[in-house]
Amino acid sequence: MQMRRSRLVGLFAAGAMVLVACGGAADDGAVDSADAEGDTTDADGGGATDGEEFDVFALLPQGNDQPYGTTYLPPMEAKAAELGINLTITNSQYDADTQASDCEVAVASRPDLIILWPAVGDTIRPCLSAADAAGIPVTITNSDVNPEDKDLTEAFSGPDTYGQGAASAEIMCDLAGGDEIGIIMVNGLTGNSTAINRESGFEETIEAECPNVTILARQPGDWNKDDSQIAASEMITAVGAENIDGAYAADDTMVAGVIDAFIARDMDPADLYITSIGNTFLGNPLVSDGSLDGTVFQSSSWDGENAVVLAHEVLTGQAVEDLFMPSVKVTADNADDPDVAPEW
Amino acid sequence: MTDTQTQPQHAETDDARSDLISRVRTILGRRTEGRAVALLSVVVVITAITEPIVFTSYEVTLGRIALIGLVALGLTAVILMGELDLAVASTLAVSGVIMASFESITIGILAALGTGLLIGVVNAFFVIVVGINSFIATLGMLFFLRGAAFVISGEAPVRLANVDAGIAFGRPLIGPLSPRMLIFIAAFVMLHIFLTRVRAGREFYAVGGNREAAHDAGIPVTRRVFTGFMISGFVASLAGVINTLERTAADPTAGSAVLLASFAAAIIGGVLLNGGRGSVFGTLLGASSLGLLQVALTLSGVQVDVQNIVIGSVLLLAVITDPSSLRAAAGSMRALVRSRSGP
Numbered sequence: 141m142q143m144r145r146s147r148l149v150g151l152f153a154a155g156a157m158v159l160v161a162c163g164g165a166a167d168d169g170a171v172d173s174a175d176a177e178g179d180t181t182d183a184d185g186g187g188a189t190d191g192e193e194f195d196v197f198a199l200l201p202q203g204n205d206q207p208y209g210t211t212y213l214p215p216m217e218a219k220a221a222e223l224g225i226n227l228t229i230t231n232s233q234y235d236a237d238t239q240a241s242d243c244e245v246a247v248a249s250r251p252d253l254i255i256l257w258p259a260v261g262d263t264i265r266p267c268l269s270a271a272d273a274a275g276i277p278v279t280i281t282n283s284d285v286n287p288e289d290k291d292l293t294e295a296f297s298g299p300d301t302y303g304q305g306a307a308s309a310e311i312m313c314d315l316a317g318g319d320e321i322g323i324i325m326v327n328g329l330t331g332n333s334t335a336i337n338r339e340s341g342f343e344e345t346i347e348a349e350c351p352n353v354t355i356l357a358r359q360p361g362d363w364n365k366d367d368s369q370i371a372a373s374e375m376i377t378a379v380g381a382e383n384i385d386g387a388y389a390a391d392d393t394m395v396a397g398v399i400d401a402f403i404a405r406d407m408d409p410a411d412l413y414i415t416s417i418g419n420t421f422l423g424n425p426l427v428s429d430g431s432l433d434g435t436v437f438q439s440s441s442w443d444g445e446n447a448v449v450l451a452h453e454v455l456t457g458q459a460v461e462d463l464f465m466p467s468v469k470v471t472a473d474n475a476d477d478p479d480v481a482p483e484w
Numbered sequence: 485m486t487d488t489q490t491q492p493q494h495a496e497t498d499d500a501r502s503d504l505i506s507r508v509r510t511i512l513g514r515r516t517e518g519r520a521v522a523l524l525s526v527v528v529v530i531t532a533i534t535e536p537i538v539f540t541s542y543e544v545t546l547g548r549i550a551l552i553g554l555v556a557l558g559l560t561a562v563i564l565m566g567e568l569d570l571a572v573a574s575t576l577a578v579s580g581v582i583m584a585s586f587e588s589i590t591i592g593i594l595a596a597l598g599t600g601l602l603i604g605v606v607n608a609f610f611v612i613v614v615g616i617n618s619f620i621a622t623l624g625m626l627f628f629l630r631g632a633a634f635v636i637s638g639e640a641p642v643r644l645a646n647v648d649a650g651i652a653f654g655r656p657l658i659g660p661l662s663p664r665m666l667i668f669i670a671a672f673v674m675l676h677i678f679l680t681r682v683r684a685g686r687e688f689y690a691v692g693g694n695r696e697a698a699h700d701a702g703i704p705v706t707r708r709v710f711t712g713f714m715i716s717g718f719v720a721s722l723a724g725v726i727n728t729l730e731r732t733a734a735d736p737t738a739g740s741a742v743l744l745a746s747f748a749a750a751i752i753g754g755v756l757l758n759g760g761r762g763s764v765f766g767t768l769l770g771a772s773s774l775g776l777l778q779v780a781l782t783l784s785g786v787q788v789d790v791q792n793i794v795i796g797s798v799l800l801l802a803v804i805t806d807p808s809s810l811r812a813a814a815g816s817m818r819a820l821v822r823s824r825s826g827p
Contacts, residue, residue, distance in 0.1 A: 203787060228785035236735045237727055237742070241548050245782045248541035262641035263731035266654050330639040330736060360639065 193224045194253065194455050197246035198281075198447070199239055199267075201259035203231035206363075207393070207420070208440050211484040212282075216444030223452045234329065236260040243267035247274050253451050256293075257282045261333035268292035277454050281447035283333045284462075297450040297463035298443050301334045304436045305341025307467045308388060308415045311434035312342075313350035315413040321385035323413065324375040325358035326368045326398055328390040335360070338390045338417060356383060361394040368397030369404075376405055386413030392423025392435055399431050419470045424482040427475040437468040440484045516754030516761050519805055520769035523752060523798065527773050531780040538780050543660035545779050550668035552778075553771030554726070556746035556753075557671050558719025560767045561712045563750055564679070565692040566759025567611060567618040569713060572720040572746060573739030574629035575603050579724030580734035581633045584642035589649055593725050600721025603629065604714035612709045633736040643733045650732035664726050671719060675764045688712060692759025748795065749774055752802040773798070 198216070202209035213229070220227045228251070232239035239259040246254055247270045254271055256278050258264045264285055271278050272292050282298040284290075312323070325342070328335030339358075346353050357375040361368030368389060376384060387402075389395035395416035399409045409431040416423055419437040426432035442465050453460045470480050531538045538545050555572050562569045579596040586592035603625065610621035644650045656662050661669075678685035690698040691708045699705050723742070728734040753770030755762030774795060781791045804810075 203789075205789065228783075229787070230782055230785075231788040233740070233788060234737070235741045236731055236738060237551060240731060241551055241778075242782055244544045244547055245541075245779055248544040249537060249783055260641055260731075260733070260735045260737070262643050262733035263735055265647065265732050266651055266730060269651055330634055336640060 192456075193226060194452075195226045195249075195251040196220070196228070196253045196255060196448075196451055196455075197249070197251045198227055198229045198255040198257075199232070199242050199246060200229060200257045200281075201232050201234045201239060202257075203229065205231065205233065207484050211440040212444035214444070215441040216448055219445045219448040223448060225448060225452060225455075227448075232259050234259045234332065236263040239264075240267055243270065247271055247276060250274065251276060253455055254278045255447050255451050256280055256285075257447075258285060258333060261286055261289075261336075265289050265292070279447070279451050279454055279460075281450075282443055283337075294454045295450055295460040295462050297446040297465075299438050299465040300467055301337035302341040303464075303467045304417045304438065305338035305343075305390070306345040307341075307436045307469055308338075308417050308434070309342040309345035310349065311415045311436075311469055311471065312346065312353060312386070312388060312413060315386070315415070315433055316350055316353050318352060319385075320352050320354070321413065322354045322356040322379070322383050323386040323388055324372060324379065324384060324398075325355050326361040326371055326387065326389040326394050327358060328360065328394075329362050330360045335363075335390055342388055342390075355388075361389060361397060363391060363393060365393050365397035365400075368394035369401045370397075372398040372401035373404065376401060376407075381405055381407055384412070386415075388414075389416045392416050392418035392420040392426070392432075395432055395435075396422050396426065399426065418484075419468075419480055419482055420484050421482045424470070424475055424480075427470055427472060430472065434469060434471040437466075437470050437480045439465060516756070516763065517766040517769055518754070519802055520753045520766050520773065523802070524769050524773045524776075527776045527780075531776055535780040535783050537783060538776060543656065543662070543665075545775060546660075546665050547662065548779050549772050549775035550665045552742075552745045552749055552774050553768060554664075554668050554671060554723045555720050555742050556749035556767050556771050557668075557675050557764055558716040559746050560750050560753075560755055560762065560764050561675065561679070561688065561715040562618075563692075563755050563757060564688045564759055564762055565709055565712050566695070566757075567709065567712065568622060568757075569607060569716045569720075570619065570622040570743065571603065571607060571625035571629055572716060573743040574626045574633065575600055575717055575720035576724035576727065576739040576742055577734075577736055578603075578629045578633040578636070579721035580728035580738055581637045581642055581736055583725050583728050584644050584734035585636060587645045589644070589646060589729075596721050596725050596728075597718060600717040600719075600724070601714050602717070603721070604717025605710065607717065608710040608713035611713070612706050630736075637734065637736040639736065641733045641735045644728065647732045650729045653726075653729040664730065667722065667726060671722070672764060672768055675715070679764060684708065684711065689760055692756075692761075694760070745774060748799050751799060754802075754806075756806075770802075 200209070203213060204210050217227060230242040232242055236259050240263065254276055256264070258280070261283060268278055268285070268289055269292065277294050278292065279294045280296040283301060284296045284298070285293060327339045343355065346355070356379045359371035359375060361371050372387065387398045389398050395414060399414065402409050402412060414432050416432060416435040417438065419435045423432060423435045427435055446463055450460060450463055468480055474480060555576065559569055559572055579599050582599050583592035583596035586595060607622055607625055610616045611618045653663055657666060679688060680686065687698065687703045687708055690701065690703055691705050695705055727738060749770035750767045751757065751770070752773060753762065753766030753768070755766055777795060778791060781794065
């Protein structure tokens, strides 16, 4: 498939040259097929455990354009090669319309199975219905579908995103003890199911287990550090630095922005209660140096690998059920343990 | 027959032939779709060889073309007058959210389409009455509407009250044609007739070609600009309604890929960004090329980053091979050579 892919890109490059000739201008805009080849995510290859090969479409909302996707894909591809699965991977970049269109393409090409990571959970039912009508099984990875859509899927593998928010809230409750404290909250991309579930998990656990913790203000940080720093800075101004005792961010990238915003206002993060989710290369050192009080480990390699493992189980007719990644809390006590070494 | 009789006959035939060639040249010279036709031919040949499934599963390909092309059609009306509408993607998002907020789908659709028209009126007001550059005015509108979509939706996707109706809408209606494709075809035909057969539509070209001259010639420029922006807003909201119905929910973040794709379709189709030249047929060709390219690359498993490189290259080529760009480049080269060879 990789050969076919580079041939296609190369042919389009040649076509581009023809266009140049049509326009009567010389140009160097042709695509370098070698570059293209280097960026493909083909998982062809032998090594199938039982010699049987399967064609699988993986409809993802991210890939090498995001830190998580960068470390999610290689284990996924390696496991696919090992199990004899020919993967065709798409990346909708969190655009629901693009993913819906990718789904139509996938259904039209009649693969043996579709692995779906919903870009926007609420918009995915037509895709699931189309696959169901075509007799193509669908497994879900990373972010589960809505309960009413579960009957159109085989099973889910990935983090318990609600449970991650809850685990981060439990760390916050432990830190607060019985004290009345106020915190600011930075959430993920608005509308994204992971963002919604983590926010719900955190908030509902706070309400149930430590109502003494008050969420003073909340804003989306769109999963990136810069936006989170701006959002946190605005919230500090809005509610007053003197009223803030801590912060929760829905992932480590965003919490790094929040910590920078505190530092910019001469607020020492070590004096504040700050929790997050991810235990990434960015978050783990912050836990070790005391800027971040706690985070929740999410393994991108576990996620990518088990998406394929689950798909293979479905393809080989095994009974499957949802496969959840353990939500391990990471604090200063265990941040250096090899078991929770960051992956992304 | 003598030589003196045959010579005039030959001369007449030669004259007729050269007249025909001259007329064909004039007609072709007026057309702006040449590069789009060349590109589409290249894409069709290559995909037919490498990914024939693109044509056997033509309903998927047509769906992708309609997805890219609908907003681009409305945008063409604005670009022909030398203006830009950067708010189309946000119009799509906010219209979808407004539509899904109503229990009744009919009322929701009417409210969404009305919103699109209103947005067009406001855009035109800022551009033509207040005198703000359309890039700035519609950029401001882009942010305003995106924020409005988040506020109205409560920062989460809004599910349709009747999900089954949405799923039914996405199914083929006539043969393999879904309502989206039929609406796209209808929009294309209506806009094409408007811009080529209706006087008000033909005046768009005059407004884009030379606004001052159009004004002096008695063309109601203000009314035409208002009409153009209203068409763009209406079509963008129509796309928002279709997307919401097909996805069974409105996503306030929707449309992120629409803005660039629709501009790309229009530019590849030969619509001049300065206005005055272009056609919705060219935009259709541009959207078809992009749609075919995207489906073929997706089927081949080419990553979106590489797809963007290919589409970006095609867009660059379309701009570089524009005759006016070529003339400007040739002029610069001549001036450079003259300055080097001068005393």
